[in-house]
Amino acid sequence: MALATLIGIASLGSAGAADTMEIKVGYLHLQPSKTRLSLMDVPADNDGVAGAELATEDNETTGRFIGQNYTLVTKTLRAGDDVAAAVKELADQGAAILMTDDDADGVLAAAEAAKARGLTLLNAGALDDSLREKDCRANVIHVAPTRSMLADALAQYLMTKKWRKWLLIVGSHEHDKLFGDALRHAATRFGAKIVEEREFKDTGGARRTDSGLVEIQRQMPVLTQSAPDYDVLVAADESEVFAGYLPYRTWDARPVAGSAGLVPTTWDASFDQWGAVQLQSRFTRRFHRFMTPLDMQAWTAARMVGEAASRANSADPAKLVAFLKGPDFAVAAFKGQKLTLRDWNLQLRQPILLFDGRNTVSVSPQEGYLHQFSQLDTLGYDRPETQCKLD
């Protein structure tokens, strides 16, 4: 009975197989680094890809009612692989649009290669503000938030708590420094005071080994001792070298935020607001693991393609992109409101979630941070500050 019904619907929905539109999304996936301070945070090989696969299945479910077929073609890259060649390969396979979780250099290389083929790229992974500012590209749409959006989201919350005095500790790697810059910018923007800034130099031996616990227990208090009076320790450590070791180990009894403790991000397996439970259960049932922020960013990117194709009723790359960049585009991504694009740099506006590792602590923007256009534009560099010139 059930099967007969399903078949009946499939034949009705497709309205004649000849009319079915094929929408192929190409995914450039960077093999994730497995270096994490906590074993619980080690990413799966399909981190990101799983999110895009689920969204493609969601698109496909929608598509069968309107004669659209969706496929995801994934190309996995290792550090140093030829990005342009991978883009060419996906384009040759008929991808209408591309997405990637590669880093900033990878995004720029992929964007260049995509441009040559008339394709647009959805950046689902790279947080770099530079990609939305001086290095912005007309054929790159940013689904991942920026470091400045994450930092601003955290700063707004810390200010509502009146934790104004920050001790900032920044790692020695490039990404740590960029997050440090974003946190410094956020402090200035929202009126927090950085009482002192320290660097944690990665000398190679810091990560915990079999006997490392004792070492860390000695190291972290030393790192945080003799600080001027502060309310909260803010750590910038995207490289996963030290921040995860700070909570409960600081010299003074202070909360930790930033790369550990209270973390601003796009998703967490514990998130259950605004219908998120539905997505969490579908994801867990399908992939037998928790959904990560990167999975969510990739889910959102692939869903944006589905939204564009179904609303524009087209599989044509130019029409998909025109819809995404147009005034009618909005996507629902379990954040309690529709997400839209900033037209000046093609960045997806989005609330930022703050997690403590077990639960949602808050969602920014915080109440009272007002904006003349969209409250979401209180997060990250706003239109008047932009250095982006799209051509």
Add this chain to the structure above:
Amino acid sequence: MQTRLILSLALALAATPASAFVAFVSNEKGNSISVVDLDKMQTVATIPTGQRPRGIAVSHDGKSVYVALGDDDTVQVFDTKTYKLIGELPSGPDPEQFAVDPTGKFMFVANENDAMVTAIDIDKREALGTIGVGVEPEGMAVSPDSKTLVCTSETTSMAHFIDTQSHAVTASVLVPPRPRFSAYKADSSEVWISSEVGGQVTILDPVSHAIKARVKFEIPGLRAEQIQPVGINLTRDGKLAFVDLGPADRVAVVDGVTHEVLKYLLVGQRVWHGAFTPDEKYLVVANGVSNDVSVIDVAARKVIKSIQVGELPWGVDFAPN
């Protein structure tokens, strides 16, 4: 306030219990149904249910109340007089909203995690089959002639028109993001669909499936994103609609004919779904975050009372006594 309380108590004592309208309110986190007496204007009983009760409806004969249990994959059936559990219906996995057709014989349940609808023969307590729909089906409404089911799917953002006999999807209409609820006008001339993230109500012609009108909401002092329409209740004469605006903490009163917003009523926090008393004198809406229901005087278009219920109230229905 105190005078009113005494007055309502006096009224309650004077009323004969048989004529009292009783609301059944599902409490999603309380795992219970609150029984609210509209004469006493208070909760008079709490019925423990299975886990995550959301969709709720009283049977057409008024004898049973059905409640969908999202985490127990079933619909429980309680006696509306004794409040005892008297049976279960095979809803399929993760049931959220459901609709009983006007004949009272069939129930259609949205299985949110499986992109399908389960059709149930209520008397036989048997599942008749499943119907594949879009991602995260939620809103369910059956046409007054029982021939058509309208199911909205949230992530797919479509309203699916389904033939209740053949179970075939006859049309799928794209509507603004996250359609939550569908409701037929009693004269079958219109289907109203709320879009939570789209922030509007779409009014469809049920025959041509064309979009007849869109109702948009603007509330001074509230950001557009806070206005998220969910439940809809249309009066039988089709002249008025009440649209529950979720985190806007307001119910919009909409002219059923001109589709203009007439008024916004301030209710409790995160207003979700509601139901009229059978005489349409009152509308009772569930406020998820403030754990209460607001009682709206339909003629006066005023909120007259808030009544405490269980944790995270979700939906409401009345017995037609």
